Amino acid sequence: MNTELLLDHMTKQLRIPTIAKQYRSLAREAEERNLSYEEFLLALLEAEVQTREENQKQRRLMQASFPIQKTLNTYDFSLMPSLNRNRFITLAKGEFVEKKENIIFLGNSGTGKTHLAISLGIEMIQNGYKTKFITASALVEELLMAHEEHKIGALEKKWLKFDVIIIDELGYVPFTKMGAELLFQFFSSRYERASVIITTNLEFTEWTTVFGDEKMTAALLDRLTHRSHIHLLNGESYRFRQSMKQKEVGEG
Structure with missing residues (x-):
């Protein structure tokens, strides 16, 4: 199984859909901007957290x-x-x-x-x-x-x-x-x-x-x-x- 398939499988298993959607584009951006591994990882996690927070707000709004x-x-x-x-x-x-x-x-x-x-x-x-x-x-x-x-x-x-x-x-x-x-x-x-x-x-x-x-x-x-x-x-x-x-x- 190649790297991308493994990543897709693991992100699905860990239930981190935003990282699954964005890791490719963020990886290219990190390469172009010469970001460190830590900066790349931070960008991925920030995207996931932001999406989750927005989803929670939408759920609370519907529940209201x-x-x-x-x-x-x-x-x-x-x-x-x-x-x-x-x-x-x-x-x-x-x-x-x-x-x-x-x-x-x-x-x-x-x-x-x-x-x-x-x-x-x-x-x-x-x-x-x-x-x-x-x-x-x-x-x-x-x-x-x-x-x-x-x-x-x-x-x-x-x-x-x-x-x-x-x-x-x-x-x-x-x-x-x-x-x-x-x-x-x-x-x-x-x-x-x-x-x-x-x-x-x-x-x-x-x-x-x-x-x-x-x-x-x-x-x-x-x-x-x-x-x-x-x-x-x-x-x-x-x-x-x-x-x-x-x-x-x-x-x-």
Whole structure:
């Protein structure tokens, strides 16, 4: 068996497909540039590591289940003066995840809460964190099903594997008493153990309309806001102002 066939066989056996694809071209480049064996080996390993890291990011991105991909660069902060762009650039570095802190976006419909939540979620994936997106109603439905099947503990363990969970649209749909209690338990299980990002159209004083019980709501807010970055998005719809701005540019 010649050298190339042996290399192909061994790279396949060792599961290093990028090296298998690139060793020939990198070998020619190393020869042309008179690189040392160590430099050639480093170039091969760097290519393999880079590909693996990119593949992992893509897997985490698919696992996150974002309904759409958004970035901080595509959010027009000039339309929402109450927000500090630099604060979001700092949050995007992921220190809040390391500190097990939460982020809460409160604001009217169309103010860009979900856009910002997804943007930070994608940044966390780029930083190597496992992230998951789910609406509050879908999460409660999943919790209720797990409760009926006596699998709530297993479900909570599954969710704790994620460093960040984005819970979208809390407050858009009221929950049953059991659903509210299970969601309270879910948040409590993550308290100071992992981060959540929440988007809601409700002021904190209105959360009892979702959770029903005032004492439970107060206890939940105490946990969620204890270690949280809270962003208020008020004023008219961000989407409306953005479309008007684009229209003005088009007419100009």
